[in-house]
Amino acid sequence: MIRIHTTSNLSVGTNILLDKNASHHLRNVLKTPLHSQIQLFNDVGQVCEGMIIELSRSIVAVKLIQAIDINTESPLDVTLVQSVSRGDRMDYTLQKCVELGVNKIIPIISSRTVVRLDERKKTSRLRHWAGIVKHATEQSGRVKLATLEKIESLENWANISTAGEIMILDPLAGTSLAKHTLKSASVTIVAGPEGGFAKEELELIKRKKLSTPVSLGPRTLRSETAAVCAMSILQALWGDLA
CATH class of the missing domain: 3.40.1280.10 (SPOUT methyltransferase, trefoil knot domain)
Structure with missing residues (x-):
């Protein structure tokens, strides 16, 4: 699953607008289609799965569907x-x-x-x-x-x-x-x-x-x-x- 870092707070049920760089990467580099499921994470360890609900030249919006409880950080x-x-x-x-x-x-x-x-x-x-x-x-x-x-x-x-x-x-x-x-x-x-x-x-x-x-x-x-x-x-x- 595609993973994207965001600085936004992640709360299930809300919609997140991705920043310019992340939007460009999804739309133009990865060629990700509308309604694809992706995973978002932020700087405080929140991780959510979401669905792309809007994909245009100027906006990529993701609806957060499910919180993920995961820790892949090293004890060191x-x-x-x-x-x-x-x-x-x-x-x-x-x-x-x-x-x-x-x-x-x-x-x-x-x-x-x-x-x-x-x-x-x-x-x-x-x-x-x-x-x-x-x-x-x-x-x-x-x-x-x-x-x-x-x-x-x-x-x-x-x-x-x-x-x-x-x-x-x-x-x-x-x-x-x-x-x-x-x-x-x-x-x-x-x-x-x-x-x-x-x-x-x-x-x-x-x-x-x-x-x-x-x-x-x-x-x-x-x-x-x-x-x-x-x-x-x-x-x-x-x-x-x-």
């Missing part, structure tokens, strides 16, 4: 601090990590980050990434959108208070993530850029944050692969990936 509260990578590589990381259950994403710029963004480009990228997060949430059956924070420098992020356990992905770390003993249900993964974090940056993170370097095995993974691998390990060992 995972934040991803991800160094910005180029183009489709960043899209891939965000898409797959959302599918795997990440709750918050903080894009960062470090000294070896290849991508250089002015304020206009930062705004454009964040808008694009928000779409990636939204569509991955809809496709994967999750009931809450991951939070996408503004792009930070590594130095700024290092000075922000962080709850729970922090793990830096480092191929030279002596302990692998799979053999690590998780101490908290709230976890932050810090993934570096292509070429990894500079030595000074690793020292900065360790000095500012109570963090643990962990590796992902004997092979060096690309920036866009590392976070996805770490999310898979976390969910398989301590989350809900069966």
